[in-house]
Amino acid sequence: MPRKVIAAFLIATATTILTSSAEAAQPSFNCAKANAADEKAICADDKLAQMDQAVAIAYGQLTPAMKKDAKTMMRQSLANRAQCGSDKLCILNNQADQLVMLQDFGADVPMPPWVGRYVLTLFEQSGAKLTKGMPGKVGRCTKSKIASITTRFGEELVEPEDELDSSGSAVTYANGGYQVSYDYIPELAASEIGDEVLICLVSLPEDCPPGDDRGKYYSTTNVRTGGAWSLPDSQHMCGGA
Structure with missing residues (x-):
């Protein structure tokens, strides 16, 4: 293979790898349909997106009976998060509170170790x-x-x-x-x-x-x-x- 072709191949491969590794974390909802200020803030922040995924996974771990018990509290918590608007600190604290609540209902998703420092x-x-x-x-x-x-x-x-x-x-x-x-x-x-x-x-x-x-x-x-x-x-x- 000619050197120029090899060089072009290596550049293209490196670009693909870098692009893949630099992709933003995705929350549990479709960012293309995000309209609320808190949802847009989550979509624009890798760590908030990761926390959203952690909360969604934790909720998914609950038994049907526990999901029923947790649903009302989750709805209220999401309403509280909406009041944060685009305030990232407010959103992160709300997400941490959601995760703790779901742990109390039986989920075993741990709090990410970086949460405190990011707060x-x-x-x-x-x-x-x-x-x-x-x-x-x-x-x-x-x-x-x-x-x-x-x-x-x-x-x-x-x-x-x-x-x-x-x-x-x-x-x-x-x-x-x-x-x-x-x-x-x-x-x-x-x-x-x-x-x-x-x-x-x-x-x-x-x-x-x-x-x-x-x-x-x-x-x-x-x-x-x-x-x-x-x-x-x-x-x-x-x-x-």
């Missing part, structure tokens, strides 16, 4: 101002420091030998914020008192009795470790026990 990157890029105290509006964020890390019962947080025997996890912040889970949260266990965290409000409870606003969900990222968790501010939703 911090998006926040810095956004130039958004921090709120004072815990955020009260969806999409708003604040920074604080971890004041305590315990189980739900105030004991030392250590990994249980049997996950079914977990005493849960709880964290308090210097600004008075609090998050709790019935599960052992390894990213929280890897944190330390005094670590700086970015806390963003993901969703607010609905149809609550007067004076009872429990059930706010916050997405939190440890600035030092990059670990992230999405948890409510109470063991029970508003109107519950």
Whole structure:
């Protein structure tokens, strides 16, 4: 084969490989039909597209009965995501919250390890101002420091030998914020008192009795470790026990 032909072949092959490897990640929906601002933002961002796929796969793992139970919550979560518009940070926090919720229903898709760092990157890029105290509006964020890390019962947080025997996890912040889970949260266990965290409000409870606003969900990222968790501010939703 002549050298010029060989050279042309190699260039064409390299171009094909580079083009293939540079293709953007695709979300679970058809970007050609995307009209909403949040959908367009997901289509334009590889990591948001990957998270959309992770959420879709997690939902697909649920049993028919669990899908039925999760459907209402997923619809509300998608409505919350739509309110983010093109705000990538808001969308990512919403997606992380969706994935955690589906894990609670039985999905075993793990949180991508890059989520926490990307949350911090998006926040810095956004130039958004921090709120004072815990955020009260969806999409708003604040920074604080971890004041305590315990189980739900105030004991030392250590990994249980049997996950079914977990005493849960709880964290308090210097600004008075609090998050709790019935599960052992390894990213929280890897944190330390005094670590700086970015806390963003993901969703607010609905149809609550007067004076009872429990059930706010916050997405939190440890600035030092990059670990992230999405948890409510109470063991029970508003109107519950």
